[in-house]
Amino acid sequence: MEIQKPDPWDIKNGDYKRDYSETNRFLRQQERNRKMRQTILLVGSVALLFGILYGIFYIMTE
Numbered sequence: 001m002e003i004q005k006p007d008p009w010d011i012k013n014g015d016y017k018r019d020y021s022e023t024n025r026f027l028r029q030q031e032r033n034r035k036m037r038q039t040i041l042l043v044g045s046v047a048l049l050f051g052i053l054y055g056i057f058y059i060m061t062e
């Protein structure tokens with residue numbers, strides 16, 4: 001994935017009024033992806049921990 005670099009500003013053409021909604025949308029999508037990855041990692045870690053604890057207690061009761 002190649003990151004597109006914006007064109008240099010030309011204030012004489014009114015570029016200071018440039019719309020950044022596309023950039024903001026991209027940044028919000030990146031933030032959602034990061035939070036989703038963190039959530040999946042956290043849920044997986046907790047599930048693995050409880051699985052190990054369950055296995056230990058199961059072996060101890062036998």
